[in-house]
Amino acid sequence: MPLPNSTDCERDAVLSVRDLSVAFGETVVLDRVSFDVLRGEILGFVGATGGGKSVLLRTVLGLHRKTSGTIHLLGYDTDRLTDDERMGIDMRFGVLFQQGALFSSLTLLENIQVPMREYLDLPQRLMDELALLKISLVGLSPDDAGKFPSELSGGMIKRAALARALSIDPDIVFLDEPTSGLDPIAAAEFDELVAKLRETMGLTVYMVTHDLDSLFSVCDRVAVLGNKRVILEGTIEDMLHSEEPWIKAYFRGKRARQLDLAVRGMNSKASGTVNESTRLTTSRRSVRTPR
Numbered sequence: 626m627p628l629p630n631s632t633d634c635e636r637d638a639v640l641s642v643r644d645l646s647v648a649f650g651e652t653v654v655l656d657r658v659s660f661d662v663l664r665g666e667i668l669g670f671v672g673a674t675g676g677g678k679s680v681l682l683r684t685v686l687g688l689h690r691k692t693s694g695t696i697h698l699l700g701y702d703t704d705r706l707t708d709d710e711r712m713g714i715d716m717r718f719g720v721l722f723q724q725g726a727l728f729s730s731l732t733l734l735e736n737i738q739v740p741m742r743e744y745l746d747l748p749q750r751l752m753d754e755l756a757l758l759k760i761s762l763v764g765l766s767p768d769d770a771g772k773f774p775s776e777l778s779g780g781m782i783k784r785a786a787l788a789r790a791l792s793i794d795p796d797i798v799f800l801d802e803p804t805s806g807l808d809p810i811a812a813a814e815f816d817e818l819v820a821k822l823r824e825t826m827g828l829t830v831y832m833v834t835h836d837l838d839s840l841f842s843v844c845d846r847v848a849v850l851g852n853k854r855v856i857l858e859g860t861i862e863d864m865l866h867s868e869e870p871w872i873k874a875y876f877r878g879k880r881a882r883q884l885d886l887a888v889r890g891m892n893s894k895a896s897g898t899v900n901e902s903t904r905l906t907t908s909r910r911s912v913r914t915p916r
């Protein structure tokens with residue numbers, strides 16, 4: 626449903642947040658935050674630790690109360706939803722929470738089936754088939770289906786949480802720090818998986834991340850949260866050209882430069898061969914514009 630009086634950009638927005646403020650008691654965490662997530666894009670959300678990225682994500686999902694502002698999700702004003710519309714919207718997004726949040730007493734297969742049980746009325750055999758499909762989609766083995774979260778590695782838990790987020794084929798997935806705690810190769814594989822899912826399933830992805838590699842390699846656009854609001858929303862190129870002090874330090878600071886120099890050094894040695902370590906540079910060249 627298009628937004629009334631919307632611009633072309635807003636018409637293509639799966640999520641549109643305007644002047645959103647959130648406070649816990651006297652403490653204001655978000656102050657008039659505005660941004661869009663466009664259909665089919667991977668938007669990376671960055672900002673200082675404790676800056677409010679998870680609170681923002683949870684507020685968009687209706688888990689925190691906002692003080693003011695509007696949230697249009699999948700074309701609906703979330704303040705004006707009927708119960709049926711709320712349920713319809715809840716079925717169209719998946720979430721990977723920062724803390725994983727798998728149920729420890731349920732197996733991997735059962736965890737993936739939680740959203741199916743909540744929203745769909747399917748026979749057990751079909752749910753088993755669908756859950757096994759998601760398990761293979763995220764690169765886990767059918768042998769893992771009966772394992773409990775405590776029997777999975779950190780990387781497997783991220784994939785399991787992604788499989789659960791994809792459980793009922795959502796239009797948009799919200800990923801909160803999906804690659805934190807993973808080694809660089811596992812993180813790169815996870816990024817590739819997200820990019821592949823976007824291509825094959827036409828997903829829209831909202832990804833909170835501190836991982837510079839993820840931002841450079843898979844994100845179409847980036848939104849930066851600073852001083853309690855979105856201070857810049859744009860492509861990686863826009864970030865690299867920004868003179869805003871935090872953005873400059875983040876994207877052109879010592880760590881970013883070290884990564885870039887390391888990659889350039891490897892490229893000149895490898896004379897054109899592309900491996901995991903070169904993804905930063907290659908992706909910079911191929912930064913996509915949102916569709």
Ligand SMILES: Nc1ncnc2c1ncn2[C@@H]1O[C@H](COP(=O)(O)OP(=O)(O)OP(=O)(O)O)[C@@H](O)[C@H]1O
Pocket residue numbers: 649654672673674675676677678679680681723
């Ligand atoms: N339920 C809550 N009640 C009160 N304060 C909260 C609550 N949840 C978060 N906060 C506060 O809101 C602020 C933002 O927290 P948030 O978790 O959104 O940060 P973040 O940007 O996700 O940080 P990180 O990068 O470390 O994950 C913090 O000061 C935090 O203590």
Ligand SMILES: [Mg+2]
Pocket residue numbers: 678679680723801
């Ligand atoms: Mg967080």
